[in-house]
Amino acid sequence: MKPIRLITAVAAVGLLALAGCGNGGTNTPAPGGGLKPPDRQKLAALGAGEGQVNVIAWAGYVENGTNDPKVDWVTGFEKSTGCKVNVKLGATSDEMVTLMKTGDYDTVSASGDASLRLIYGGDVAPVNTDLIPNYKDVFDGLKNKSWNSVDGVAYGVPHGRGANLLMYRTDVVKPAPTSWGAVFDANSPHKGKVTAYDSPIYIADAALYLMKTKPDLNIKNPYALDDTQFQASVDLLKQQNAIIGEYWSDYTKEIQSFKSGDSVLGTTWQVITNLAQADKAPVEAILPSEGATGWSDTWMISDKAKHPNCAYMWMNHIISPDANAAVAEYFGEAPSNKLACAKTADKNHCATFHADDEAYFSQVWYWTTPIEQCLDGRTNVKCKDYSAWTQAWTTIKG
Amino acid sequence: MSAVSTMDRSPGGASPESATAGGPVRRFASWLHRHGWVRLGVLLSAPMAWLVVAYLGSLAVLLVSSFWTVNSFTGDLVREPTLENFRTIFAEPVYRNVAIRSVGVAVAVTVIDILIALPMAFFMAKVASPRVRAWLVIAILTPLWASYLVKAYSWRVMLGNGGPVDWLLGGPGRGPGYGLPATILVLAYLWLPFMILPIYAGLDRLPNSMLEASADLGGRAGRTFRSVVLPMIVPAVIAGSIFTFSLSLGDYIAVQIVGGKTQLIGNLVYANIGTANNLPFAAALATIPVLIMVGYLAAVRRSGALDQL
Numbered sequence: 219m220k221p222i223r224l225i226t227a228v229a230a231v232g233l234l235a236l237a238g239c240g241n242g243g244t245n246t247p248a249p250g251g252g253l254k255p256p257d258r259q260k261l262a263a264l265g266a267g268e269g270q271v272n273v274i275a276w277a278g279y280v281e282n283g284t285n286d287p288k289v290d291w292v293t294g295f296e297k298s299t300g301c302k303v304n305v306k307l308g309a310t311s312d313e314m315v316t317l318m319k320t321g322d323y324d325t326v327s328a329s330g331d332a333s334l335r336l337i338y339g340g341d342v343a344p345v346n347t348d349l350i351p352n353y354k355d356v357f358d359g360l361k362n363k364s365w366n367s368v369d370g371v372a373y374g375v376p377h378g379r380g381a382n383l384l385m386y387r388t389d390v391v392k393p394a395p396t397s398w399g400a401v402f403d404a405n406s407p408h409k410g411k412v413t414a415y416d417s418p419i420y421i422a423d424a425a426l427y428l429m430k431t432k433p434d435l436n437i438k439n440p441y442a443l444d445d446t447q448f449q450a451s452v453d454l455l456k457q458q459n460a461i462i463g464e465y466w467s468d469y470t471k472e473i474q475s476f477k478s479g480d481s482v483l484g485t486t487w488q489v490i491t492n493l494a495q496a497d498k499a500p501v502e503a504i505l506p507s508e509g510a511t512g513w514s515d516t517w518m519i520s521d522k523a524k525h526p527n528c529a530y531m532w533m534n535h536i537i538s539p540d541a542n543a544a545v546a547e548y549f550g551e552a553p554s555n556k557l558a559c560a561k562t563a564d565k566n567h568c569a570t571f572h573a574d575d576e577a578y579f580s581q582v583w584y585w586t587t588p589i590e591q592c593l594d595g596r597t598n599v600k601c602k603d604y605s606a607w608t609q610a611w612t613t614i615k616g
Numbered sequence: 617m618s619a620v621s622t623m624d625r626s627p628g629g630a631s632p633e634s635a636t637a638g639g640p641v642r643r644f645a646s647w648l649h650r651h652g653w654v655r656l657g658v659l660l661s662a663p664m665a666w667l668v669v670a671y672l673g674s675l676a677v678l679l680v681s682s683f684w685t686v687n688s689f690t691g692d693l694v695r696e697p698t699l700e701n702f703r704t705i706f707a708e709p710v711y712r713n714v715a716i717r718s719v720g721v722a723v724a725v726t727v728i729d730i731l732i733a734l735p736m737a738f739f740m741a742k743v744a745s746p747r748v749r750a751w752l753v754i755a756i757l758t759p760l761w762a763s764y765l766v767k768a769y770s771w772r773v774m775l776g777n778g779g780p781v782d783w784l785l786g787g788p789g790r791g792p793g794y795g796l797p798a799t800i801l802v803l804a805y806l807w808l809p810f811m812i813l814p815i816y817a818g819l820d821r822l823p824n825s826m827l828e829a830s831a832d833l834g835g836r837a838g839r840t841f842r843s844v845v846l847p848m849i850v851p852a853v854i855a856g857s858i859f860t861f862s863l864s865l866g867d868y869i870a871v872q873i874v875g876g877k878t879q880l881i882g883n884l885v886y887a888n889i890g891t892a893n894n895l896p897f898a899a900a901l902a903t904i905p906v907l908i909m910v911g912y913l914a915a916v917r918r919s920g921a922l923d924q925l
Contacts (some may be wrong), residue, residue, distance in 0.1 A: 312893035462877050480777045616879070
């Protein structure tokens with residue numbers, strides 16, 4: 219009996235200690251009708267650099283030559299501004315949100331499924347674009363969008379964008395697919411060799427397909443789903459689960475699967491297709507007729523930034539034609555700066571990634587955090603929020 | 617306690633002048649000498665602190681945080697106790713299915729490892745010459761030095777379409793491919809040394825004379841194994857099974873690499889920490905394997921096997 223009493227005592231002590239430090243959290247506005255981001259001030263004027271800047275970024279976004287001596291767009295910035303760049307890589311959008319909440323970081327390269335959460339959490343401040351000279355050269359198709367601004371107030375500078383494509387093995391999948399229907403077909407001849415992106419945000423891919431094929435569901439935006447629409451998307455994905463071989467989130471894993479033929483059909487990024495083709499895998503990627511989901515990343519500044527001037531200089535630098543071209547080429551996405559297209563080593567880069575092809579990107583629904591307040595403007599229903607998406611994703615995988 | 621109390625009592629009548637003669641250190645030492653329980657407490661405080669704070673403390677934190685929730689939009693912790701997480705786990709059949717699947721994998725891995733380890737360990741302990749035995753022990757231990765990830769990824773290549781396993785079974789697509797069987801196979805491979813070594817140690821302690829006595833009395837191999845060997849090594853098998861069972865129950869990496877679309881409890885915990893940023897729900901999920909292991913250990917204790925370890 220003794221050990222049990224000890225455990226109980228320890229648990230009780232722990233409980234008391236935790237109860238004591240509870241209730242310290244700040245009250246954040248619950249998502250719902252009439253949602254307004256907390257009031258945050260933007261920087262009025264640029265001052266001298268503070269000597270350093272703390273950055274949260276996706277792998278491949280901030281390269282100072284340590285990974286590959288030829289890949290370096292940071293050292294020059296450090297020399298010319300005197301701002302030393304300290305990088306913390308974020309593995310997921312959620313990790314980035316968590317890190318930004320600490321207040322130890324000045325700026326972050328947030329994807330659309332993180333940016334709104336940062337804005338409404340009050341963790342980031344609006345950006346004074348007048349202090350960022352390169353902002354004027356950013357493609358108009360990227361400015362003041364729903365994932366990087368609220369009511370016309372910019373909360374960041376666009377970094378680059380890409381689409382989630384449909385990749386297939388040319389030697390196995392015949393005829394070549396033209397529609398997402400190929401990965402949602404319950405009687406697919408490629409049963410067990412279909413792959414899909416392993417994230418709750420993939421539910422939007424199903425919603426996008428239903429938006430085009432089931433008009434009576436009346437889906438206007440794949441990130442704004444009411445109960446019926448959401449259930450239809452989840453059902454479609456549950457049906458798809460039967461033909462899935464594996465889900466991927468690690469891109470090296472997907473390259474290997476397509477090379478060996480364990481996967482022959484499924485979602486991908488342009489950079490993955492390029493790498494697989496470089497490895498002599500017979501693969502091709504298309505933008506299906508329904509359009510696609512995609513990402514558009516935004517550099518945002520922390521409301522508690524300790525080095526705001528260096529952060530502004532960094533945001534200006536990373537969207538400068540040279541740096542923007544270098545990062546877009548290294549990561550494999552479309553740059554955000556018009557002038558970057560002339561600076562890429564591969565002169566076809568902007569054409570390959572459709573950088574200035576607004577018609578192409580008009581078919582792309584960028585990742586956006588689903589919230590209760592429907593993003594398509596409906597006010598008579600409540601939409602499913604991201605936590606509902608997360609829970610549903612678990613049930614889909616079964 | 618008895619040893620301490622005798623020490624406590626015997627110096628009680630010691631001459632007081634010896635204590636006052638020395639300095640404060642000496643006085644303190646003799647005070648400690650007279651108060652055995654204090655001395656014991658000071659001696660054990662460091663390991664006890666480790667056990668209580670780092671080990672049980674983290675379990676307590678886990679338990680407490682599983683009653684919290686997270687603001688779904690901003691990701692902030694909401695520190696108000698609620699049963700919401702556990703309600704979700706019980707209401708959604710998917711969590712029950714995943715828990716049952718995880719236990720099934722752990723049981724399958726344990727059974728496979730026992731079946732492979734018993735003859736292997738018996739050969740090592742009773743048949744092989746000392747020289748061969750040393751080499752076999754090395755052969756079993758060396759894979760433990762290689763990185764877990766390297767081993768798991770090499771199995772991914774082996775099990776891939778047209779990989780070695782496929783060819784062994786007669787051509788591309790004949791092998792198990794990625795999925796639940798592949799997960800069980802890889803986990804059984806990964807944890808095999810943890811089963812062989814305790815059984816080997818148990819058999820090593822089994823005197824050869826007992827086997828000879830059984831043979832002299834007319835016992836055949838099967839009877840000797842059932843009536844002599846098995847009862848002697850049950851504690852060793854159970855010790856090994858605690859390792860393989862708990863390691864399999866908590867694993868989430870091997871299944872990500874070779875499991876195809878399979879998810880186990882570990883994956884759900886990881887997904888809720890990593891992608892969903894829902895620590896309280898992850899904590900609630902993590903209590904499932906803890907409860908299963910507590911139940912397993914209680915059953916083992918009831919069987920009396922732990923006393924013989």
